[in-house]
Amino acid sequence: MKYLIEHADIYTPTGIIHNGKILISGHTIQRILTDSDPIPLDNLESYTVINAKRSCVIPGFIDLHSHGGGGADVTDASSDSIETFINFHLNHGTTGLMLTTMSGVPIKELSYHVEQLGKAMDTHESVVGVHLEGPYLNPEYAGMLPPEKLRIPNIKELEQLVDASYDTVRMLTLSPELEGALEMIQFCNEYGIIAALGHTGADYELVMKAITLGASHVTHIFNAMEPLHHRYPGALGAALMDDRLSVQLICDGIHLHPLIVKMVVRLKSCFNVCLVTDAMRAAGMPDGEYMLGNFEKVHYHNGIVKDEKGNLASTGMTMLDAFRNILSFGDVSLSEAIHMTSTTPARVLGLQDYIGAIKEGLDADILIIDDELQIKSVFLKGKKLL
Numbered sequence: 001m002k003y004l005i006e007h008a009d010i011y012t013p014t015g016i017i018h019n020g021k022i023l024i025s026g027h028t029i030q031r032i033l034t035d036s037d038p039i040p041l042d043n044l045e046s047y048t049v050i051n052a053k054r055s056c057v058i059p060g061f062i063d064l065h066s067h068g069g070g071g072a073d074v075t076d077a078s079s080d081s082i083e084t085f086i087n088f089h090l091n092h093g094t095t096g097l098m099l100t101t102m103s104g105v106p107i108k109e110l111s112y113h114v115e116q117l118g119k120a121m122d123t124h125e126s127v128v129g130v131h132l133e134g135p136y137l138n139p140e141y142a143g144m145l146p147p148e149k150l151r152i153p154n155i156k157e158l159e160q161l162v163d164a165s166y167d168t169v170r171m172l173t174l175s176p177e178l179e180g181a182l183e184m185i186q187f188c189n190e191y192g193i194i195a196a197l198g199h200t201g202a203d204y205e206l207v208m209k210a211i212t213l214g215a216s217h218v219t220h221i222f223n224a225m226e227p228l229h230h231r232y233p234g235a236l237g238a239a240l241m242d243d244r245l246s247v248q249l250i251c252d253g254i255h256l257h258p259l260i261v262k263m264v265v266r267l268k269s270c271f272n273v274c275l276v277t278d279a280m281r282a283a284g285m286p287d288g289e290y291m292l293g294n295f296e297k298v299h300y301h302n303g304i305v306k307d308e309k310g311n312l313a314s315t316g317m318t319m320l321d322a323f324r325n326i327l328s329f330g331d332v333s334l335s336e337a338i339h340m341t342s343t344t345p346a347r348v349l350g351l352q353d354y355i356g357a358i359k360e361g362l363d364a365d366i367l368i369i370d371d372e373l374q375i376k377s378v379f380l381k382g383k384k385l386l
Helices: 079-091 107-123 155-164 181-190 204-213 234-241 258-268 319-329 334-349
Strands: 002-012 015-025 028-033 048-051 055-059 061-066 094-100 127-133 169-174 194-197 246-250 273-276 288-292 296-301 304-306 366-370 375-380
Touching (some): 002 334, 002 366, 055 334, 061 079, 061 127, 061 273, 079 107, 094 334, 094 375, 107 127, 107 155, 155 169, 181 194, 181 204, 194 204, 204 234, 234 258, 246 258, 246 334, 258 273, 258 319
Parallel strands (some): 002 048, 002 055, 061 094, 094 127, 127 169, 169 194, 246 273
Antiparallel strands (some): 002 015, 055 366, 296 304, 366 375
Protein backbone atom coordinates (compact mmCIF):
# COMPACT_ATOMS: atom_id res chain seq x y z
CA MET A 1 0.00 0.00 0.00
CA LYS A 2 1.13 3.55 -0.72
CA TYR A 3 0.05 6.68 1.13
CA LEU A 4 0.34 10.41 0.77
CA ILE A 5 -0.16 12.24 4.06
CA GLU A 6 -0.66 15.94 3.42
CA HIS A 7 -1.36 19.23 5.27
CA ALA A 8 0.40 17.92 8.41
CA ASP A 9 2.86 19.45 10.83
CA ILE A 10 5.69 16.92 10.50
CA TYR A 11 8.13 16.53 13.40
CA THR A 12 11.49 15.49 11.98
CA PRO A 13 14.91 15.24 13.71
CA THR A 14 15.94 18.52 12.10
CA GLY A 15 12.80 20.53 12.77
CA ILE A 16 9.09 20.95 12.13
CA ILE A 17 7.75 21.06 8.58
CA HIS A 18 4.46 22.93 8.71
CA ASN A 19 1.74 21.92 6.26
CA GLY A 20 4.07 19.26 4.90
CA LYS A 21 3.64 16.02 3.01
CA ILE A 22 4.90 12.46 3.52
CA LEU A 23 5.02 9.71 0.93
CA ILE A 24 4.93 6.14 2.26
CA SER A 25 5.79 3.26 -0.04
CA GLY A 26 6.05 -0.30 1.18
CA HIS A 27 7.33 -0.31 4.75
CA THR A 28 9.38 2.88 4.57
CA ILE A 29 9.08 6.65 4.54
CA GLN A 30 9.79 7.44 0.90
CA ARG A 31 9.85 11.24 0.86
CA ILE A 32 9.18 14.18 3.20
CA LEU A 33 8.15 17.34 1.39
CA THR A 34 7.41 20.94 2.27
CA ASP A 35 4.19 22.65 1.25
CA SER A 36 5.89 24.21 -1.78
CA ASP A 37 7.70 21.08 -2.96
CA PRO A 38 6.13 19.40 -5.99
CA ILE A 39 5.20 15.74 -5.54
CA PRO A 40 7.82 13.85 -7.60
CA LEU A 41 5.51 11.12 -8.85
CA ASP A 42 3.97 10.16 -12.16
CA ASN A 43 1.66 7.61 -10.52
CA LEU A 44 0.11 9.66 -7.73
CA GLU A 45 -3.23 7.97 -8.40
CA SER A 46 -1.80 4.78 -6.87
CA TYR A 47 -1.39 6.54 -3.50
CA THR A 48 -4.15 6.78 -0.90
CA VAL A 49 -4.35 10.43 0.18
CA ILE A 50 -4.82 11.27 3.87
CA ASN A 51 -5.68 14.83 4.82
CA ALA A 52 -3.96 15.52 8.15
CA LYS A 53 -4.97 19.16 8.48
CA ARG A 54 -4.67 20.49 12.05
CA SER A 55 -2.73 17.36 12.98
CA CYS A 56 0.86 16.38 13.68
CA VAL A 57 2.87 13.49 12.30
CA ILE A 58 5.23 11.98 14.88
CA PRO A 59 7.12 8.68 15.16
CA GLY A 60 5.41 5.74 16.84
CA PHE A 61 6.14 5.27 20.52
CA ILE A 62 8.79 2.81 21.72
CA ASP A 63 8.28 1.28 25.17
CA LEU A 64 11.31 -0.43 26.72
CA HIS A 65 9.41 -1.76 29.73
CA SER A 66 5.91 -3.24 29.60
CA HIS A 67 4.55 -6.38 31.25
CA GLY A 68 1.01 -6.35 29.89
CA GLY A 69 -2.19 -4.56 28.97
CA GLY A 70 -5.73 -5.10 27.76
CA GLY A 71 -6.32 -7.82 30.34
CA ALA A 72 -3.27 -9.94 29.41
CA ASP A 73 0.35 -10.12 30.48
CA VAL A 74 3.61 -11.95 29.85
CA THR A 75 2.97 -14.65 32.46
CA ASP A 76 -0.10 -15.89 30.57
CA ALA A 77 2.43 -17.35 28.12
CA SER A 78 -0.16 -18.10 25.42
CA SER A 79 0.01 -16.73 21.90
CA ASP A 80 -3.52 -15.31 22.18
CA SER A 81 -2.77 -13.43 25.41
CA ILE A 82 0.53 -12.11 24.12
CA GLU A 83 -1.24 -10.92 20.96
CA THR A 84 -3.89 -9.17 23.08
CA PHE A 85 -1.15 -7.42 25.08
CA ILE A 86 0.79 -6.36 21.97
CA ASN A 87 -2.25 -5.14 20.04
CA PHE A 88 -3.57 -3.17 23.00
CA HIS A 89 -0.41 -1.09 23.14
CA LEU A 90 -0.16 -0.90 19.35
CA ASN A 91 -3.65 0.61 19.20
CA HIS A 92 -2.44 3.25 21.67
CA GLY A 93 0.51 4.20 19.50
CA THR A 94 3.30 1.85 20.61
CA THR A 95 4.90 0.63 17.40
CA GLY A 96 8.02 -0.64 19.21
CA LEU A 97 7.41 -2.83 22.27
CA MET A 98 9.86 -4.60 24.57
CA LEU A 99 8.04 -7.56 26.13
CA THR A 100 9.19 -7.44 29.75
CA THR A 101 9.29 -10.48 32.02
CA MET A 102 8.14 -10.71 35.62
CA SER A 103 10.61 -12.46 37.92
CA GLY A 104 8.11 -13.76 40.46
CA VAL A 105 8.13 -17.28 39.04
CA PRO A 106 10.50 -20.29 39.23
CA ILE A 107 13.33 -20.26 36.69
CA LYS A 108 11.87 -23.13 34.64
CA GLU A 109 8.59 -21.23 34.28
CA LEU A 110 10.46 -18.02 33.44
CA SER A 111 12.31 -19.90 30.70
CA TYR A 112 8.99 -21.01 29.22
CA HIS A 113 7.64 -17.45 29.34
CA VAL A 114 10.75 -16.17 27.58
CA GLU A 115 10.36 -18.81 24.88
CA GLN A 116 6.79 -17.71 24.16
CA LEU A 117 7.80 -14.04 24.10
CA GLY A 118 10.66 -14.77 21.72
CA LYS A 119 8.26 -16.50 19.32
CA ALA A 120 6.10 -13.35 19.28
CA MET A 121 8.88 -11.39 17.60
CA ASP A 122 8.45 -13.53 14.46
CA THR A 123 4.75 -12.80 14.15
CA HIS A 124 4.37 -9.24 15.49
CA GLU A 125 6.25 -6.45 13.75
CA SER A 126 5.88 -4.07 16.68
CA VAL A 127 7.91 -6.30 19.02
CA VAL A 128 11.53 -5.12 19.20
CA GLY A 129 12.80 -7.62 21.75
CA VAL A 130 12.55 -9.15 25.20
CA HIS A 131 13.52 -7.31 28.38
CA LEU A 132 14.45 -9.54 31.31
CA GLU A 133 13.62 -7.59 34.46
CA GLY A 134 15.61 -9.87 36.72
CA PRO A 135 15.60 -12.44 38.13
CA TYR A 136 19.03 -11.22 39.30
CA LEU A 137 17.75 -8.49 41.60
CA ASN A 138 18.43 -7.46 45.20
CA PRO A 139 15.58 -8.82 47.38
CA GLU A 140 15.81 -5.71 49.59
CA TYR A 141 14.67 -3.64 46.61
CA ALA A 142 12.26 -6.15 45.11
CA GLY A 143 9.44 -3.64 44.69
CA MET A 144 6.41 -5.51 43.37
CA LEU A 145 8.35 -8.77 42.89
CA PRO A 146 8.37 -11.66 45.41
CA PRO A 147 11.83 -11.35 47.03
CA GLU A 148 12.11 -15.09 47.65
CA LYS A 149 11.96 -15.76 43.88
CA LEU A 150 14.91 -13.49 43.02
CA ARG A 151 18.25 -15.09 42.22
CA ILE A 152 22.01 -14.70 42.41
CA PRO A 153 23.56 -13.99 38.97
CA ASN A 154 24.46 -17.13 37.06
CA ILE A 155 25.85 -16.64 33.56
CA LYS A 156 25.12 -20.20 32.45
CA GLU A 157 21.50 -19.73 33.54
CA LEU A 158 21.30 -16.41 31.65
CA GLU A 159 22.67 -18.10 28.54
CA GLN A 160 19.89 -20.68 28.81
CA LEU A 161 17.27 -17.90 29.07
CA VAL A 162 18.73 -16.12 26.04
CA ASP A 163 18.73 -19.38 24.07
CA ALA A 164 15.12 -20.03 25.11
CA SER A 165 14.17 -16.60 23.76
CA TYR A 166 15.58 -17.44 20.31
CA ASP A 167 18.20 -14.72 20.94
CA THR A 168 15.57 -11.98 21.27
CA VAL A 169 16.72 -10.76 24.70
CA ARG A 170 17.81 -7.14 24.17
CA MET A 171 17.95 -5.90 27.77
CA LEU A 172 18.63 -7.31 31.23
CA THR A 173 17.86 -5.42 34.43
CA LEU A 174 20.05 -6.55 37.31
CA SER A 175 21.38 -5.31 40.65
CA PRO A 176 25.12 -4.67 40.33
CA GLU A 177 25.84 -5.27 44.03
CA LEU A 178 24.98 -8.97 43.84
CA GLU A 179 27.75 -11.53 43.74
CA GLY A 180 28.59 -12.26 40.10
CA ALA A 181 26.68 -9.24 38.75
CA LEU A 182 29.73 -7.41 37.41
CA GLU A 183 30.77 -10.50 35.45
CA MET A 184 27.23 -10.73 34.10
CA ILE A 185 27.34 -7.08 33.00
CA GLN A 186 30.56 -7.82 31.11
CA PHE A 187 28.92 -10.86 29.52
CA CYS A 188 25.96 -8.75 28.40
CA ASN A 189 28.27 -6.13 26.93
CA GLU A 190 30.12 -8.79 24.91
CA TYR A 191 26.91 -10.36 23.61
CA GLY A 192 25.03 -7.18 22.66
CA ILE A 193 22.54 -7.22 25.54
CA ILE A 194 21.87 -3.88 27.23
CA ALA A 195 22.87 -4.12 30.89
CA ALA A 196 20.40 -1.99 32.86
CA LEU A 197 20.86 -1.28 36.56
CA GLY A 198 17.76 -1.50 38.75
CA HIS A 199 16.19 -2.68 42.01
CA THR A 200 19.45 -1.66 43.61
CA GLY A 201 21.13 -0.30 46.69
CA ALA A 202 24.57 -0.16 45.07
CA ASP A 203 26.98 2.57 46.07
CA TYR A 204 28.29 5.19 43.66
CA GLU A 205 31.74 3.63 43.30
CA LEU A 206 30.32 0.24 42.36
CA VAL A 207 28.08 1.80 39.73
CA MET A 208 31.11 3.56 38.24
CA LYS A 209 32.79 0.17 37.96
CA ALA A 210 29.68 -1.33 36.40
CA ILE A 211 29.67 1.42 33.78
CA THR A 212 33.27 0.67 32.82
CA LEU A 213 32.25 -2.98 32.30
CA GLY A 214 29.36 -2.03 30.02
CA ALA A 215 26.30 -0.97 32.06
CA SER A 216 24.57 1.77 30.08
CA HIS A 217 20.98 2.09 31.28
CA VAL A 218 18.89 2.45 34.45
CA THR A 219 15.48 0.87 34.95
CA HIS A 220 12.64 3.09 36.26
CA ILE A 221 14.84 5.71 37.92
CA PHE A 222 14.05 6.46 41.61
CA ASN A 223 11.69 3.48 41.90
CA ALA A 224 13.03 0.39 43.74
CA MET A 225 16.32 2.20 44.38
CA GLU A 226 18.10 3.43 47.49
CA PRO A 227 17.07 7.10 47.97
CA LEU A 228 19.56 9.88 47.29
CA HIS A 229 21.66 10.92 50.30
CA HIS A 230 23.80 14.05 50.38
CA ARG A 231 26.86 12.11 51.58
CA TYR A 232 26.19 8.82 49.76
CA PRO A 233 25.00 9.48 46.21
CA GLY A 234 24.64 5.79 45.37
CA ALA A 235 23.21 4.41 42.15
CA LEU A 236 20.66 7.20 41.97
CA GLY A 237 23.31 9.91 42.08
CA ALA A 238 25.25 8.11 39.35
CA ALA A 239 22.13 7.74 37.21
CA LEU A 240 21.32 11.43 37.48
CA MET A 241 24.81 12.78 36.86
CA ASP A 242 26.62 10.36 34.52
CA ASP A 243 25.68 10.83 30.87
CA ARG A 244 26.92 7.35 30.03
CA LEU A 245 23.70 6.12 31.62
CA SER A 246 20.35 6.59 29.94
CA VAL A 247 17.34 6.19 32.23
CA GLN A 248 13.77 4.93 32.17
CA LEU A 249 11.16 7.20 33.73
CA ILE A 250 7.60 6.26 34.71
CA CYS A 251 5.71 9.46 33.94
CA ASP A 252 2.31 8.88 35.52
CA GLY A 253 2.54 11.60 38.18
CA ILE A 254 2.26 8.87 40.84
CA HIS A 255 5.51 6.92 40.79
CA LEU A 256 7.37 10.23 40.57
CA HIS A 257 6.20 13.66 41.67
CA PRO A 258 5.96 16.06 38.69
CA LEU A 259 8.80 18.14 40.16
CA ILE A 260 11.05 15.05 40.19
CA VAL A 261 10.10 14.39 36.57
CA LYS A 262 11.19 17.93 35.67
CA MET A 263 14.41 17.48 37.63
CA VAL A 264 15.31 14.24 35.85
CA VAL A 265 14.65 15.75 32.43
CA ARG A 266 16.66 18.86 33.28
CA LEU A 267 19.64 16.84 34.53
CA LYS A 268 19.59 14.09 31.90
CA SER A 269 18.02 15.96 28.93
CA CYS A 270 15.56 14.42 26.50
CA PHE A 271 18.50 12.65 24.83
CA ASN A 272 19.04 10.35 27.82
CA VAL A 273 15.49 9.82 29.14
CA CYS A 274 13.17 7.05 27.95
CA LEU A 275 9.56 7.22 29.08
CA VAL A 276 8.19 3.78 29.89
CA THR A 277 4.84 2.41 31.02
CA ASP A 278 5.87 -0.49 33.29
CA ALA A 279 2.28 -1.50 32.53
CA MET A 280 0.52 -4.65 33.71
CA ARG A 281 -2.65 -6.40 32.56
CA ALA A 282 -5.01 -3.79 34.08
CA ALA A 283 -3.94 -1.15 31.52
CA GLY A 284 -7.02 -0.22 29.51
CA MET A 285 -9.33 -2.24 31.75
CA PRO A 286 -12.10 -1.20 34.19
CA ASP A 287 -11.31 -0.59 37.85
CA GLY A 288 -11.15 -3.81 39.84
CA GLU A 289 -8.95 -6.62 41.09
CA TYR A 290 -6.35 -8.16 38.78
CA MET A 291 -3.49 -10.61 39.04
CA LEU A 292 -0.01 -9.13 38.91
CA GLY A 293 1.62 -11.75 36.76
CA ASN A 294 0.45 -15.01 38.24
CA PHE A 295 1.65 -14.45 41.79
CA GLU A 296 -0.23 -11.58 43.47
CA LYS A 297 -3.65 -9.93 43.49
CA VAL A 298 -3.60 -6.14 43.03
CA HIS A 299 -6.20 -3.37 43.01
CA TYR A 300 -6.61 -1.03 40.05
CA HIS A 301 -8.47 2.22 40.71
CA ASN A 302 -8.36 5.59 38.94
CA GLY A 303 -5.31 4.56 36.97
CA ILE A 304 -3.33 3.45 40.05
CA VAL A 305 -2.27 -0.14 40.75
CA LYS A 306 -1.57 -1.14 44.37
CA ASP A 307 -0.97 -4.42 46.15
CA GLU A 308 -2.81 -5.62 49.27
CA LYS A 309 -0.48 -3.52 51.47
CA GLY A 310 -1.10 -0.33 49.51
CA ASN A 311 2.26 -0.34 47.71
CA LEU A 312 2.49 0.78 44.10
CA ALA A 313 2.63 -2.23 41.82
CA SER A 314 3.30 -1.52 38.15
CA THR A 315 0.94 0.83 36.23
CA GLY A 316 -2.20 0.88 34.14
CA MET A 317 -0.87 3.42 31.63
CA THR A 318 -0.02 3.52 27.93
CA MET A 319 2.76 5.37 26.14
CA LEU A 320 0.13 7.83 24.94
CA ASP A 321 -0.57 8.60 28.61
CA ALA A 322 3.14 9.07 29.26
CA PHE A 323 3.43 11.36 26.23
CA ARG A 324 0.52 13.50 27.38
CA ASN A 325 1.80 13.61 30.95
CA ILE A 326 5.31 14.76 30.07
CA LEU A 327 3.77 17.56 28.02
CA SER A 328 1.41 18.43 30.87
CA PHE A 329 3.87 18.65 33.76
CA GLY A 330 7.37 17.95 32.41
CA ASP A 331 8.06 21.47 31.13
CA VAL A 332 9.12 20.16 27.70
CA SER A 333 8.31 20.89 24.07
CA LEU A 334 6.55 18.42 21.80
CA SER A 335 9.86 17.76 20.04
CA GLU A 336 11.51 16.94 23.37
CA ALA A 337 8.62 14.64 24.29
CA ILE A 338 9.11 12.82 20.97
CA HIS A 339 12.74 12.20 21.85
CA MET A 340 11.75 10.59 25.16
CA THR A 341 8.99 8.41 23.70
CA SER A 342 10.60 7.43 20.39
CA THR A 343 14.02 8.71 19.34
CA THR A 344 15.99 8.08 22.53
CA PRO A 345 14.57 4.57 23.11
CA ALA A 346 15.46 3.70 19.49
CA ARG A 347 19.04 4.85 20.08
CA VAL A 348 19.28 2.91 23.34
CA LEU A 349 18.26 -0.22 21.43
CA GLY A 350 20.70 0.55 18.60
CA LEU A 351 17.77 0.75 16.15
CA GLN A 352 18.03 4.44 15.27
CA ASP A 353 18.73 3.61 11.60
CA TYR A 354 15.36 1.86 11.36
CA ILE A 355 12.83 3.37 13.77
CA GLY A 356 12.27 6.23 16.19
CA ALA A 357 12.07 9.25 13.88
CA ILE A 358 10.27 10.71 10.89
CA LYS A 359 13.07 10.49 8.37
CA GLU A 360 13.36 9.34 4.76
CA GLY A 361 14.39 5.70 4.51
CA LEU A 362 13.30 4.73 8.02
CA ASP A 363 10.43 2.37 8.72
CA ALA A 364 7.06 4.05 8.40
CA ASP A 365 6.12 3.65 12.07
CA ILE A 366 4.01 6.79 12.25
CA LEU A 367 1.29 8.38 14.35
CA ILE A 368 -1.06 11.12 13.27
CA ILE A 369 -2.24 13.02 16.35
CA ASP A 370 -4.64 15.95 16.54
CA ASP A 371 -4.25 19.16 18.53
CA GLU A 372 -5.90 17.52 21.55
CA LEU A 373 -3.27 14.73 21.52
CA GLN A 374 -5.73 12.12 20.33
CA ILE A 375 -4.44 9.47 17.94
CA LYS A 376 -6.13 9.66 14.55
CA SER A 377 -4.00 7.08 12.71
CA VAL A 378 -1.35 4.46 13.47
CA PHE A 379 1.03 3.17 10.78
CA LEU A 380 3.23 0.15 11.41
CA LYS A 381 5.85 -0.63 8.78
CA GLY A 382 3.80 1.35 6.26
CA LYS A 383 0.51 -0.42 7.03
CA LYS A 384 -2.35 1.77 8.25
CA LEU A 385 -3.92 0.15 11.31
CA LEU A 386 -6.18 2.98 12.51
